[in-house]
Amino acid sequence: DAGITQSPRHKVTETGTPVTLRCHQTENHRYMYWYRQDPGHGLRLIHYSYGVKDTDKGEVSDGYSVSRSKTEDFLLTLESATSSQTSVYFCAISDRGIEQYFGPGTRLTVT
Amino acid sequence: AQRVTQPEKLLSVFKGAPVELKCNYSYSGSPELFWYVQYSRQRLQLLLRHISRESIKGFTADLNKGETSFHLKKPFAQEEDSAMYYCALSGRSYNTDKLIFGTGTRLQVFP
Numbered sequence: 001d002a003g004i005t006q007s008p009r010h011k012v013t014e015t016g017t018p019v020t021l022r023c024h025q026t027e028n029h030r031y032m033y034w035y036r037q038d039p040g041h042g043l044r045l046i047h048y049s050y051g052v053k054d055t056d057k058g059e060v061s062d063g064y065s066v067s068r069s070k071t072e073d074f075l076l077t078l079e080s081a082t083s084s085q086t087s088v089y090f091c092a093i094s095d096r097g098i099e100q101y102f103g104p105g106t107r108l109t110v111t
Numbered sequence: 112a113q114r115v116t117q118p119e120k121l122l123s124v125f126k127g128a129p130v131e132l133k134c135n136y137s138y139s140g141s142p143e144l145f146w147y148v149q150y151s152r153q154r155l156q157l158l159l160r161h162i163s164r165e166s167i168k169g170f171t172a173d174l175n176k177g178e179t180s181f182h183l184k185k186p187f188a189q190e191e192d193s194a195m196y197y198c199a200l201s202g203r204s205y206n207t208d209k210l211i212f213g214t215g216t217r218l219q220v221f222p
Contacts, residue, residue: 033209040120042197042214043155058209090155098143098201100210102155 003027004103006091012109019078021106023091025071029101031094032074034058034066036087037105043090049074081110113138115200117213124188125221132183132216134172134198143201144181145210146172150194158196159183168192188220 003026013019023032033048035058045058047066055066063085065077078085091103114137124130136142146158158167161174161181172183181198198213 035212040214042117043210043212045209045211048209092155099145099157099160101157102147104154 006103021076023074029093033092115213123219145199
């Protein structure tokens with residue numbers, strides 16, 4: 001597996017609380033991505049980064065923000081979690097922006 | 112619009128039977144297509160990409176531009192092939208290639 005870790009791996013939180021998920025890579029890849037995986041929807045891109053401090057929105061970015069202050073870390077923040085954000089979140093990295101390698105996922109439950 | 116369609120949510124076969132997981136795409140331009148596999152509670156892994164024209168774990172996939180399809184095939188299914196399979200399209204944008212995923216097909220191989 002490519003050197004990608006996600007933390008936490010599981011989290012239960014209450015509606016309205018802020019949540020930050022972390023993706024850490026040791027591959028020095030330029031591109032990083034956050035997806036959510038939901039039954040019937042497959043994987044949908046939330047935000048992505050093409051370099052330090054360079055980020056852009058994906059397909060389902062509402063309610064999410066990201067930050068990338070270092071090459072190795074890409075943070076996903078839910079400012080005020082809602083039940084619709086209960087999902088499995090995957091981080092991915094890519095060297096040339098084509099083939100992507102995925103992290104182990106974070107299972108988030110918002111009650 | 113760029114789109115990936117996997118018409119089957121679930122495909123069930125017996126061990127030794129042939130398997131074909133369907134994938135159709137919509138893309139104006141020259142697409143790059145991939146198959147990713149996710150075994151139970153594991154991270155997504157790249158299985159195949161059309162430009163490499165290789166066979167991995169007995170699976171092959173041929174890009175048919177006339178039918179805009181990239182179906183995944185295996186002549187003899189094995190129980191260990193049971194997993195979730197995602198077809199993905201690389202949609203090149205200014206700064207990065209973003210993957211557009213289908214909704215996935217769950218393959219169940221019975222003994």
